[in-house]
Amino acid sequence: MAAAPEAVGGGSLRQPMGPLDYSRRVWLRLSFAAVLLFLYTPIVTLIAFSFNDSRRNIVWRGFTLKYYEKAMNNDGLIEAFTNSLTIAFLSTIASVILGAMVAVLLWRFRFLGKAPYEGAVVLPIVIPEICMGVAMMVFFARIGWPTDLPWPLNLGAITIAHISFSFPFAAMVIRARLVNFNRELEEAAKDLGASEWQAFRDVLIPHMKPGLVAGGLLAFTLSLDDFVITFFTSGPGTVTFPVKVYSMVRFSVTPEVNAASTVLIAITVALTAIAMWLQNKSRSGA
Amino acid sequence: MENWRRNPLVFWVVGLPPTVWLVVFFLAPLSLIWLLSFGEKRGIVDIEITWVLDNYARAFDPLYLQIFAKSLWMAGITTLICLAIGFPIALFITFAPQRWKPWLLLLIILPFWTNLLIRTYALIAVLRTRGYGNFALEWLWDQGNWLLTLVGLGEFQLLGEKFEPLVLLYNNTAVVFGLVYVHLPFMVLPLYAALDRLDRSYIEASLDLGAGHLRSFASIVVPLAKAGIISGIIITFIPALGSFLTPDLLGGTDSQMIANVIERQFKSANDWPFGAALSFILMYATFLALAVRAMMSRGGSATEAG
Numbered sequence: 001m002a003a004a005p006e007a008v009g010g011g012s013l014r015q016p017m018g019p020l021d022y023s024r025r026v027w028l029r030l031s032f033a034a035v036l037l038f039l040y041t042p043i044v045t046l047i048a049f050s051f052n053d054s055r056r057n058i059v060w061r062g063f064t065l066k067y068y069e070k071a072m073n074n075d076g077l078i079e080a081f082t083n084s085l086t087i088a089f090l091s092t093i094a095s096v097i098l099g100a101m102v103a104v105l106l107w108r109f110r111f112l113g114k115a116p117y118e119g120a121v122v123l124p125i126v127i128p129e130i131c132m133g134v135a136m137m138v139f140f141a142r143i144g145w146p147t148d149l150p151w152p153l154n155l156g157a158i159t160i161a162h163i164s165f166s167f168p169f170a171a172m173v174i175r176a177r178l179v180n181f182n183r184e185l186e187e188a189a190k191d192l193g194a195s196e197w198q199a200f201r202d203v204l205i206p207h208m209k210p211g212l213v214a215g216g217l218l219a220f221t222l223s224l225d226d227f228v229i230t231f232f233t234s235g236p237g238t239v240t241f242p243v244k245v246y247s248m249v250r251f252s253v254t255p256e257v258n259a260a261s262t263v264l265i266a267i268t269v270a271l272t273a274i275a276m277w278l279q280n281k282s283r284s285g286a
Numbered sequence: 287m288e289n290w291r292r293n294p295l296v297f298w299v300v301g302l303p304p305t306v307w308l309v310v311f312f313l314a315p316l317s318l319i320w321l322l323s324f325g326e327k328r329g330i331v332d333i334e335i336t337w338v339l340d341n342y343a344r345a346f347d348p349l350y351l352q353i354f355a356k357s358l359w360m361a362g363i364t365t366l367i368c369l370a371i372g373f374p375i376a377l378f379i380t381f382a383p384q385r386w387k388p389w390l391l392l393l394i395i396l397p398f399w400t401n402l403l404i405r406t407y408a409l410i411a412v413l414r415t416r417g418y419g420n421f422a423l424e425w426l427w428d429q430g431n432w433l434l435t436l437v438g439l440g441e442f443q444l445l446g447e448k449f450e451p452l453v454l455l456y457n458n459t460a461v462v463f464g465l466v467y468v469h470l471p472f473m474v475l476p477l478y479a480a481l482d483r484l485d486r487s488y489i490e491a492s493l494d495l496g497a498g499h500l501r502s503f504a505s506i507v508v509p510l511a512k513a514g515i516i517s518g519i520i521i522t523f524i525p526a527l528g529s530f531l532t533p534d535l536l537g538g539t540d541s542q543m544i545a546n547v548i549e550r551q552f553k554s555a556n557d558w559p560f561g562a563a564l565s566f567i568l569m570y571a572t573f574l575a576l577a578v579r580a581m582m583s584r585g586g587s588a589t590e591a592g
Binding site: 035272 | 383
């Protein structure tokens with residue numbers, strides 16, 4: 001299967017076009033280019049105009065970093081950014097631990113009611129974000145979660161909500177990594193006198209490591225990106241970056257928001273690229 | 287896989303913490319909303335669970351039925367447009383040289399990694415009256431006028447007296463545009479997965495036996511990729527139906543979708559029981575769509591095996 005397309009489509013342009021060379025048909029190439037234009041124009045203009053030396057934001061007047069400086073000096077924006085990073089950091093740690101536990105549980109054991117249990121674990125992934133958001137908001141209001149705690153404890157509600165929707169994603173990624181673990185290695189360790197814990201720490205954890213890192217990066221990105229659920233769990237004193245941008249966007253489109261958004265895009269793209277690279281590496285290493 | 291009884295200690299150590307978390311911080315909040323949906327408002331914050339169905343009945347009020355219909359319509363149109371755009375894209379990637387495929391896929395997924403809010407904000411910057419879209423149109427208008435003057439038709443003002451910016455934002459079209467923009471990768475990925483698995487010799491046979499490309503597409507490619515098509519439709523439709531941010535930021539007063547009504551019940555309108563009932567209706571709709579997908583994929587794999 002893998003070799004066939006290479007033979008069909010991989011040839012140079014001098015070869016006559018085969019009947020299945022859809023990728024060389026002009027109309028398909030044009031539609032692909034049009035879709036790329038559609039997907040990238042908004043983001044690229046946003047990034048480009050964050051460096052534009054004009055408030056009007058539509059005519060190019062030269063390169064500047066002054067909006068980055070302005071964004072840096074905007075205390076509200078910086079506070080929101082710090083909050084977002086703190087929440088993402090805490091949520092990532094908890095999500096990786098809980099996700100790894102679920103992954104090991106589902107991979108290793110047979111138990112009664114496993115199918116419904118798996119269903120419950122993926123539920124946070126499938127239900128609409130708005131439903132989870134309002135559920136979290138009502139839950140914290142009802143149990144009387146304190147809202148006047150000092151930083152960073154005031155971020156507790158948001159962090160908990162983020163862990164709840166992130167750890168199932170982490171569990172899926174880690175479980176995919178566990179599938180190609182050779183259990184004989186663990187048994188060999190135990191035969192040689194390792195305890196359950198030693199076998200886990202010295203054999204299983206090292207194997208899971210790429211999965212743990214990929215799952216962690218995924219959880220970090222999910223937390224950093226989330227708007228809807230945070231919107232319902234955040235209070236006036238606990239604004240995250242997306243929530244802050246939301247309130248700024250409602251008023252106007254400003255170059256500072258462009259600058260701050262560009263920074264966030266750069267962070268998420270870099271993190272996801274690392275996650276993809278690690279996953280590819282772990283797959284080819286298996 | 288081993289039976290949990292063989293090693294109950296390990297089973298409980300790895301099983302208990304995530305299960306407790308899931309129950310306390312996910313299932314409990316959901317159950318709370320579910321209970322509230324059968325409640326009645328007694329005061330500003332007091333809600334009594336009286337097991338009435340009034341909140342669900344109220345959702346069938348024409349005003350809300352219309353919003354449900356509108357949400358289904360918008361999500362449906364979005365899904366169809368994504369399918370129409372996504373199919374050629376998936377086809378293109380499938381038949382591209384093997385070494386390009388990951389990169390082409392990456393190009394489609396990359397925008398998906400950037401924050402939803404930022405992408406929506408970027409669309410606002412393009413679509414608003416003084417945005418890049420209208421700016422580009424104005425430039426074209428100016429060039430057109432210059433060209434007309436050049437050929438001596440300048441005084442007829444064929445393009446109108448003055449450039450009128452188009453209203454591209456704060457209407458239903460903008461919402462559908464935004465939803466397509468956000469959800470396109472959801473459609474392309476399952477379509478690509480299905481098309482990539484497809485045995486090409488069937489298409490070749492069809493072409494050899496004299497069917498044209500369109501005929502082969504309709505009677506070979508589409509039936510064989512059916513599971514992927516259905517999967518793509520549902521994976522696109524579900525999040526589109528529950529969208530909050532896109533209609534909120536790009537829509538006008540008449541482009542409210544269910545999620546916006548739910549938000550209003552929990553924030554400004556402060557009617558939690560009704561908002562809870564609406565959330566659960568949305569959730570049941572999601573489950574229904576997932577059940578359809580599960581059924582279809584089972585049917586699809588049965589025919590593939592047969």
